[in-house]
Amino acid sequence: MLxxxxxxMTAIGETQLRNNLADFLNRHLGGKAPLQLDQLDAExxxxIAHCRKAGxxxxxxxxxYALACSLFGNERVGNDPSIIGILADRxxxxxxxxxxxxMWTAAAYSDFRRLQRG
Structure with a gap:
């Protein structure tokens, strides 16, 4: 018996999470995201490691969190005071x-769309 x-089991779960996220991001964002899709697994x-460290x-x-980073970039998300507060509140x-x-992602995306319409 295996x-x-x-x-x-944790390693399997982490791999599955990364694969599911990569599949979702490739399917729904397909090159429109700040993340380079050919480097998506490493990113x-x-x-995920950053999220785990943040609890x-x-x-x-x-x-x-990964979706927010894919839409707006790791630096913008990681430096936003609201996100910093969310991660700090363990x-x-x-x-x-x-x-x-x-909710932060939805609001940021709404702001982005509003700015694009001018």
Whole structure:
């Protein structure tokens, strides 16, 4: 019988998360994102590692952060005071942190679209 320890299961989960994110971003953003899609795996590994260091454990929270970075660039997202606050608030539930990142992304995208219409 095949036995996997916790570390192996975590590695499988991280790989699956990265693959799902890469597939989603390629399908829905397809070259329109600041991330170079040919380097997406390495970039996503770095984004996921950053999220883990910041205490984001849920796949939803990590995916929300990765999407924001793909749309607006790692530097803009990472330096935004709202995002910094969300990442610093480790006492909040994961779902709340994910929702706050999603709301930030929606607002930033709305602002971006408004500016493009002029």
């Amino acid at each position: 036995e996997l320890d916790r570390k192996q 996503l590994d770095a984004v 984001l454990r849920s796949q939803r929270a990590v995916a929300a 006492s909040s539930p994961q779902i709340d942190r994910a929702l706050l990142i999603e």
